Amino acid sequence: MSGDHGLKIDGVAYRAIWVAKDGWSVEIIDQTKLPHEFRTLRLTSLDTAAHAIRSMQVRGAPLIGATAAYGLSLAMRVDPNDGSLEHAYKTLLATRPTAINLRWALDEMRGRLAALPPAERATAAYARAAEICDEDVAINYQISTHGLGVIRAVARRKGTGRLNILTHCNAGWIATVDWGTALAPIYRAHDSGLDVHVWVDETRPRNQGASLTAWELGKHGVPHSVIVDNAGGHLMQHGMVDLCIVGTDRVTANGDVCNKIGTYLKALAAADNGVPFYVALPSPTIDWTINDGLREIPIEERDPREVTHLTGRTPDGRIETIEVTPAGAAAANYGFDVTPARLVTGLITERGVTEASREGLLRLFPERQPAIAS
Amino acid sequence: MSGDHGLKIDGVAYRAIWVAKDGWSVEIIDQTKLPHEFRTLRLTSLDTAAHAIRSMQVRGAPLIGATAAYGLSLAMRVDPNDGSLEHAYKTLLATRPTAINLRWALDEMRGRLAALPPAERATAAYARAAEICDEDVAINYQISTHGLGVIRAVARRKGTGRLNILTHCNAGWIATVDWGTALAPIYRAHDSGLDVHVWVDETRPRNQGASLTAWELGKHGVPHSVIVDNAGGHLMQHGMVDLCIVGTDRVTANGDVCNKIGTYLKALAAADNGVPFYVALPSPTIDWTINDGLREIPIEERDPREVTHLTGRTPDGRIETIEVTPAGAAAANYGFDVTPARLVTGLITERGVTEASREGLLRLFPERQPAIAS
Numbered sequence A, B: 001m002s003g004d005h006g007l008k009i010d011g012v013a014y015r016a017i018w019v020a021k022d023g024w025s026v027e028i029i030d031q032t033k034l035p036h037e038f039r040t041l042r043l044t045s046l047d048t049a050a051h052a053i054r055s056m057q058v059r060g061a062p063l064i065g066a067t068a069a070y071g072l073s074l075a076m077r078v079d080p081n082d083g084s085l086e087h088a089y090k091t092l093l094a095t096r097p098t099a100i101n102l103r104w105a106l107d108e109m110r111g112r113l114a115a116l117p118p119a120e121r122a123t124a125a126y127a128r129a130a131e132i133c134d135e136d137v138a139i140n141y142q143i144s145t146h147g148l149g150v151i152r153a154v155a156r157r158k159g160t161g162r163l164n165i166l167t168h169c170n171a172g173w174i175a176t177v178d179w180g181t182a183l184a185p186i187y188r189a190h191d192s193g194l195d196v197h198v199w200v201d202e203t204r205p206r207n208q209g210a211s212l213t214a215w216e217l218g219k220h221g222v223p224h225s226v227i228v229d230n231a232g233g234h235l236m237q238h239g240m241v242d243l244c245i246v247g248t249d250r251v252t253a254n255g256d257v258c259n260k261i262g263t264y265l266k267a268l269a270a271a272d273n274g275v276p277f278y279v280a281l282p283s284p285t286i287d288w289t290i291n292d293g294l295r296e297i298p299i300e301e302r303d304p305r306e307v308t309h310l311t312g313r314t315p316d317g318r319i320e321t322i323e324v325t326p327a328g329a330a331a332a333n334y335g336f337d338v339t340p341a342r343l344v345t346g347l348i349t350e351r352g353v354t355e356a357s358r359e360g361l362l363r364l365f366p367e368r369q370p371a372i373a374s
Helices: A046-054 A061-078 A082-093 A100-114 A118-158 A183-191 A208-220 A232-237 A263-273 A358-364 B046-054 B061-078 B082-093 B100-114 B118-158 B183-191 B208-220 B232-237 B263-273 B358-364
Strands: A007-009 A012-014 A017-019 A026-029 A040-043 A163-167 A196-201 A224-227 A243-246 A250-252 A257-260 A277-280 A309-313 A319-323 A336-339 A346-349 A352-354 B007-009 B012-014 B017-019 B026-029 B040-043 B163-167 B196-201 B224-227 B243-246 B250-252 B257-260 B277-280 B309-313 B319-323 B336-339 B346-349 B352-354
Touching (some): A017 A118, A040 A046, A040 A061, A046 A061, A061 A118, A082 A100, A100 A118, A118 A163, A118 A183, A118 A243, A118 A346, A118 A352, A163 A183, A183 A208, A196 A232, A232 B263, A232 B336, A243 A263, A263 A336, A319 B319, A352 A358, B007 B208, B017 B118, B040 B046, B046 B082, B061 B082, B061 B100, B061 B118, B082 B100, B100 B118, B118 B163, B118 B243, B118 B277, B196 B232, B208 B224, B232 B263, B243 B263, B257 B263, B263 B277, B263 B336, B346 B358, B352 B358
Parallel strands (some): A196 A224, A277 A346, B163 B196, B163 B243, B196 B224, B243 B277, B277 B346
Antiparallel strands (some): A017 A026, A250 A257, A257 A336, A346 A352, B017 B026, B250 B257, B309 B319
């Protein structure tokens, strides 16, 4: 029914993470090398998996969760005892603070493994990690279907002409195991013959839009233009954006959306100009334990060097890192911001589209309804 | 009374434009080389002056006006006849479409010169260009005084602690002949002992914040941190911005503010978080002929290469240009956006601070009151 999307690189369809032919090591695409080089990496230990997440060789909330699941599996293979399980859990949890899928996947894994005798843990870990990956693909395909409905509705309202969709950061194939979240409905729309064009926010400081989203969309043949993060408001003021779709790293129980820094600014502009602003998310991205995104979600602060230095390709093909600020300039680097639920038109989940509110989320996920005290 | 600010470079106080020792050629600082190299350039003809504006060796609305005035002077020196005057006017006017100071300065110059016999035009041109420069310095000093009042009022309301001011792009010393517009009150506040810290938006695509504002503030010893353009909303949500001050390239008669792309997004965030949002401007930046900034101000579209490529310094000191997008990626590059008057807390002019409205502007500039039909 769902089936993989499998972005084709030189004719070969890839997921963003998979178990190698040896049956135990785990392969990923080194996303720090894109768009200039397509290079796969082999993760062979807890530490290489933790490093891959921390250094953003893998990123994107769902893919971080999947990588953590395999990181725990790699640890179980070497030492399946309780101390090792706890150490691996803590090591992986500490890699990135904001995306909740990391904790979700680790809780899933630990819950399953702790109940088993150590001798059975490694096999069970690999099995559950593979399930988490397959579930992510299935969930994202459902998101693509529901999101396609949103795109079609906006297209119908518009009538004729190309549909312009703005996205921020990368919530695509490569942010997940396959398909993507925000980009999944766009792939479906394009594949179904809709004339869509994507405004790709470059997404400073790490340029996941300019490097990853533009690369993905280009590989799949979806028309797109890279813009600086400053440009979206102007485009919306002039009717040049019909719809915004972004991903998220954590959604609170009342619909506040934490996503890559700068998302909030686009949501403000969308609200000011009557542009629908949708967020696509798999349910593991919902943090049912918190309500106030602004006060309760930890915002990662990263190395200021990500602001002051950029890496790219010189005209003669070398990869160089350059400093763009005065030598020694101070910089601050906050990784995420929170878009209050009031600015979100709708949440696109695997169970359908709902408004960004406690009521909306509970309508789709009634099993989360707190027990009524009697 | 006013006196030059004269940012000191290696102990020497500079204006941003001046007549060379030869008495006729014009010297500027090549701003495309900053912050990595401080290099002055000699303009010797209409064409080199037009090129300096077009290629952004000089930029910033007031400095563009001053450079155009000297460009016309250089043309008059070679050929002071009517055809030459008209050709120079048109050539310079075509260099940049958005900043109104360019047209203002050219109209000032042509109005003065057309009334004179050709033989007197070159001398009169240099004299008027020098006046325009001196007027700009005096105006900006008045802006600094009125803006200092705004900063002091915000500091009083805050009570204790460092005052955090966010600015976008560069409206500093180097965007004007001297002092700057948005940065002028900040220099005064710092010099008067107020504990100010500036959040410097990097201002993609050309990074005038990261390259020019950070450089200026550093030279003058004003504490500051460079942030990506995406970060300001998050900082405002968390009470980390007390005040925004930006410059502008054109203000309409009813107070709409055209400024560097991305300004609108910061104004939205300021309004959403109750952060005062001020715009500093010399009166030649007011376009009294138009009202609706969104519909009536032409927005410059520049080379997409400014989005896809960046220039900076390698670790071993070479200046390199790198591509950050996939090879051949499409990009769009709009230079400015318009912040509606409703989002502007106040306009800081040489005559005082006023609300961003027709009534507010006419209160300060009553001579602009349209004659009442009787």
